[in-house]
Amino acid sequence: MKELRIENNGNLGPLDSSRIPRYAGAATFARLPRLDQVEHAHVAVVGVPFDSGVSYRPGARFGANHVREASRLLRPYNPAWDVSPFENIQVADAGDMAVNPFNINEAIETIQQDALDLTANGTKLVTLGGDHTIALPLLRAAAERSGGPIAMLHFDAHLDTWDTYFGAEYTHGTPFRRAVEEGILDTEAISHVGTRGPLYGKKDLDDDHRFGFGVVTSADVYYQGVLETVAKIRDRIGSRPLYISVDIDVLDPAHAPGTGTPEAGGITSRELMEIIRGLRGMNLIGADVVEVAPAYDHADITGVAGSHVAYELVTLLADNADGGGSSVPRNGYAAQALGADRKKQPAGFSVPGASQGATSDEDVQ
Numbered sequence: 001m002k003e004l005r006i007e008n009n010g011n012l013g014p015l016d017s018s019r020i021p022r023y024a025g026a027a028t029f030a031r032l033p034r035l036d037q038v039e040h041a042h043v044a045v046v047g048v049p050f051d052s053g054v055s056y057r058p059g060a061r062f063g064a065n066h067v068r069e070a071s072r073l074l075r076p077y078n079p080a081w082d083v084s085p086f087e088n089i090q091v092a093d094a095g096d097m098a099v100n101p102f103n104i105n106e107a108i109e110t111i112q113q114d115a116l117d118l119t120a121n122g123t124k125l126v127t128l129g130g131d132h133t134i135a136l137p138l139l140r141a142a143a144e145r146s147g148g149p150i151a152m153l154h155f156d157a158h159l160d161t162w163d164t165y166f167g168a169e170y171t172h173g174t175p176f177r178r179a180v181e182e183g184i185l186d187t188e189a190i191s192h193v194g195t196r197g198p199l200y201g202k203k204d205l206d207d208d209h210r211f212g213f214g215v216v217t218s219a220d221v222y223y224q225g226v227l228e229t230v231a232k233i234r235d236r237i238g239s240r241p242l243y244i245s246v247d248i249d250v251l252d253p254a255h256a257p258g259t260g261t262p263e264a265g266g267i268t269s270r271e272l273m274e275i276i277r278g279l280r281g282m283n284l285i286g287a288d289v290v291e292v293a294p295a296y297d298h299a300d301i302t303g304v305a306g307s308h309v310a311y312e313l314v315t316l317l318a319d320n321a322d323g324g325g326s327s328v329p330r331n332g333y334a335a336q337a338l339g340a341d342r343k344k345q346p347a348g349f350s351v352p353g354a355s356q357g358a359t360s361d362e363d364v365q
């Protein structure tokens with residue numbers, strides 16, 4: 001069957017859904033071309049079907065394809081940014097990495113090498129997991145490409161800075177402790193967002209703090225709102241090279257039931273997407289969306305959330321590539337998220353003392 005695709009600015013876009021129904025054909029992310037169908041991709045969406053590092057419910061090995069299936073309804077224009085990401089840049093689906101499910105160390109090596117291979121010519125990766133173990137090799141590759149330690153935003157219900165499980169160092173609960181130990185994170189600029197749920201003890205938080213992580217809890221997002229959350233993130237990270245790792249369990253189980261270690265009291269998909277939109281202009285170098293486990297999903301709720309979060313991350317990369325990142329926000333939604341419209345917020349919307357945020361164009365890098 002002939003592939004009828006949208007083409008703009010020399011970029012091969014999604015299948016034309018006005019001529020090929022959205023539900024037809026094999027799924028790629030957002031119905032984009034495969035990597036082998038384009039000359040060079042500015043951004044590649046790649047899957048890592050691996051979940052041998054999970055501590056509770058397995059199944060994230062099926063996450064990438066579930067997100068792809070749920071991404072069929074993504075359309076080419078993102079009005080929240082006034083950006084058409086697939087016109088701005090070439091985005092392609094790189095398929096899945098072939099990782100060993102029986103040997104975690106080998107799997108980590110494969111992911112690191114594949115990520116380095118895929119980024120050899122300047123391609124940036126948005127990776128679909130897979131469990132959170134895969135963030136470690138992805139961070140190693142991103143730091144190597146960046147030439148030094150990188151900033152990281154980690155959206156997750158959990159800290160993922162535990163030491164070992166059953167003596168195992170490489171699991172989905174330990175990647176960021178390993179990353180700090182390896183010196184690949186810029187510990188002046190790393191933060192968790194959306195953290196909640198019971199811990200083993202207060203030592204978990206003490207250790208995490210010692211590693212340098214800032215913590216914006218799920219409750220903080222609720223009490224401060226998106227604007228203050230964004231202001232704090234921008235303040236801490238600035239223009240440093242930034243990697244974003246999204247564990248879909250950062251969302252409340254109402255918004256993402258299909259995941260392995262659900263915790264009540266999470267943020268909404270709206271809040272997560274608005275926070276990402278608030279990062280406009282920040283120096284994103286790579287991202288992942290992990291821990292989507294379709295066996296526990298209902299009506300594709302989690303797959304849809306994952307696909308939209310990945311789309312927002314691709315949009316941020318596309319906006320930066322277009323030079324949009326260095327410009328003043330072009331659109332009402334984004335301007336609000338950056339705090340430019342804060343004065344117009346009704347009284348009581350922002351918490352008192354919210355003064356360190358980006359309140360003028362000069363503050364927006």
Ligand SMILES: [Mn+2]
Pocket residue numbers: 132156158160172247291
């Ligand atoms: Mn996690």
